[in-house]
Amino acid sequence: MNRLIKIIIIALTVSCLLCISAAALSRMGSVGNEVTSIQNVLKKKGYYTGKVDGIFGSKTLAAVKSFQRANGLKVDGIAGPQTLKALGISSGSSGYSSNDYNLLARIISAESRGEPYLGQVAVGAVILNRVEHPSFPDTISGVIYQNGAFSCLKDGQFYEPVSSSAYTAARDALNGLDPSGGAIYYYNPKTATSSWIRSRPVITTIGNHVFCR
Numbered sequence: 001m002n003r004l005i006k007i008i009i010i011a012l013t014v015s016c017l018l019c020i021s022a023a024a025l026s027r028m029g030s031v032g033n034e035v036t037s038i039q040n041v042l043k044k045k046g047y048y049t050g051k052v053d054g055i056f057g058s059k060t061l062a063a064v065k066s067f068q069r070a071n072g073l074k075v076d077g078i079a080g081p082q083t084l085k086a087l088g089i090s091s092g093s094s095g096y097s098s099n100d101y102n103l104l105a106r107i108i109s110a111e112s113r114g115e116p117y118l119g120q121v122a123v124g125a126v127i128l129n130r131v132e133h134p135s136f137p138d139t140i141s142g143v144i145y146q147n148g149a150f151s152c153l154k155d156g157q158f159y160e161p162v163s164s165s166a167y168t169a170a171r172d173a174l175n176g177l178d179p180s181g182g183a184i185y186y187y188n189p190k191t192a193t194s195s196w197i198r199s200r201p202v203i204t205t206i207g208n209h210v211f212c213r
Contacts, residue, residue, distance in 0.1 A: 027078050030056040036176045038079050041087045100140045107144050109166035110152035119207035122180040124173030129184050183211035
């Protein structure tokens with residue numbers, strides 16, 4: 001009997017801890033993909049001006065409160081179910097659709113097929129960094145189909161079968177992995193002829209690609 005009671009107590013304790021963890025996902029000090037999604041949406045809506053780093057710090061807290069205040073929500077700085085719904089995202093969501101995911105995988109495959117895996121993720125990250133940058137369209141499709149942005153749309157490589165690694169790379173990029181270090185451009189120094197792209201500040205080199213600002 002004593003053993004059964006202990007098992008019940010342990011089970012209840014674990015359950016309570018899980019509930020506490022779930023409730024704390026979007027509070028001050030939280031870290032993770034959900035926070036990244038919240039920051040991305042708040043940034044697009046003009047409430048957040050800080051770095052999208054997946055850390056729920058003071059700037060994110062202030063942005064959540066401003067959004068709540070402007071949308072008639074309880075101003076507590078906690079991105080709970082109602083606030084997430086108003087933001088257009090759900091718990092655990094990256095904020096992107098399956099079409100965005102497939103499109104990102106396709107451009108990664110076309111642009112970096114044969115590159116090291118981190119180089120493929122970095123190409124995906126550049127697309128997402130452009131989405132967040134004020135000088136580029138604010139959607140994945142907008143960035144990819146921007147006139148003259150990617151030669152693979154003209155030479156047909158964009159329409160080739162997508163490699164399996166590109167899908168994994170797209171998922172990692174959407175989950176916040178950025179080996180490019182925040183780059184918004186990349187090029188192959190062996191084939192690039194533009195003096196302008198070569199003048200951009202270099203962040204890192206992965207495989208055959210130079211990533212820059």
